[in-house]
Amino acid sequence: MISYAVLFGFVAISVALIMNLWRLVVGPTVLDRVLAGDTMVVNMIALIILYGVQRNTTLYFESALLLAMFSFISTIAYCRFVLRGDIIE
């Protein structure tokens, strides 16, 4: 039962990633692209976690943690750059 659920999750998150990529390409403003990139990283974290559930291992959770931290820092840095024209004043 879990294997079918994980397969459904893989398909749904992959379609979600394609939709995010569409918004990343189309996006009218810069902030649309920043938001699409941030959402793509969150979806990638979910994909890594589902892969860990499928393989029954905890090996990949460190990479998910690193992705979570770096996506937050990069999004905040980009927003600050749009707001102030500088990252560290």
Place this chain on the structure above:
Amino acid sequence: MNSFLEALIALHIVVGAFFIFVGSFGLLKLPSFMSRLHAPSKSTTIGVGGCLVASMLQLWAVEGSISVQEVLITFFLFMTAPVTAHFLALAYLHTQRANNESLPKPSSNSNWSSLGDQETVMLTDSANIPNQSQE
């Protein structure tokens, strides 16, 4: 692993994946940036939370322990998603400062507080000039 726990894990995975799909669909289809912002910042976060709870349940059922990394990922994602959404909304407000009509209206009669501060600063500056000339 008994069948009830297995069904619970499968349910968490399916619901989480559905919420992630809904969030990304909203990001693609909604008309303006402010409405596009709230689709992934709420829905995708709860979807990742569902997948993380499923992973924690599975690890607890198989090994009898919960890994530190999963708790840290959950904590970090649920702490940072509102901050990210707030910063994106603030940056959008300030990029759209010139054409105010494209922004959603605040509930009261005043302007957005992040933008209204600058107007009051400008007003106090212009109000200070005659005082200085009198002195």
